[in-house]
Amino acid sequence: xxxxxxxxxxxxxxxxxxxxxxxxxxxxxxxxxxxxxxxxxxxxxxxxxxxxxxxxxxxxxxxxxxxxxxxxxxxxxxxxxxxxxxxxxxxxxxxxxxxxxxxxxxxxxxxxxxxxxxxxxxxxxxxxxxxxxxxxxxxxx
Numbered sequence: 835x836x837x838x839x840x841x842x843x844x845x846x847x848x849x850x851x852x853x854x855x856x857x858x859x860x861x862x863x864x865x866x867x868x869x870x871x872x873x874x875x876x877x878x879x880x881x882x883x884x885x886x887x888x889x890x891x892x893x894x895x896x897x898x899x900x901x902x903x904x905x906x907x908x909x910x911x912x913x914x915x916x917x918x919x920x921x922x923x924x925x926x927x928x929x930x931x932x933x934x935x936x937x938x939x940x941x942x943x944x945x946x947x948x949x950x951x952x953x954x955x956x957x958x959x960x961x962x963x964x965x966x967x968x969x970x971x972x973x974x975x
Contacts, residue, residue: 851973872958877949881958883941885965887933891915892931893964900960903927925950927957 872881873929883890893911898905898919907918920926930942941961943954 872955874949874954876949877944877947879943879949879951879954879958881941882934883931883939883961883965884937884967886936887913887915887931887939889965890931890939891917893961894931894941897957897960898927898966899963901957909915921945921953925953925961929957938958 851913851962874880885893888910891908894915894917895905895908898917903919905917905919907916909916915929915931917931918926918930919929925946928944931941932942936968941958943957945953945957
């Protein structure tokens with residue numbers, strides 16, 4: 835193997851490691867006390883919802899409508915769902931719902947390929963509001 839191979843390998847490895855370190859994982863506070871948090875991992879916003887998959891899917895579809903998004907896919911099965919929409923600015927929003935038990939579902943939101951934490955939070959708050967929660971963003975951070 836020649837030096838060119840090793841230099842290319844080093845560059846590719848460096849780029850991959852940089853992407854991993856800068857994309858990372860963070861918690862996202864969802865209330866003023868900090869007791870309710872979501873996880874933001876590599877562009878994906880993940881949160882546990884206090885509703886089954888069917889109710890969460892219905893609330894998500896309604897949130898798309900309320901936020902002015904165009905729903906392009908709505909796949910509901912017994913214990914999971916996939917909803918895909920487009921924002922007025924043509925950002926792709928993909929929401930996956932997986933029922934954990936009869937009272938809780940895991941909600942995963944991804945905006946475009948890279949993710950958008952602020953837009954993901956806005957979508958989450960609307961879904962939460964539709965499920966009977968406050969839907970109010972925190973004001974202290």
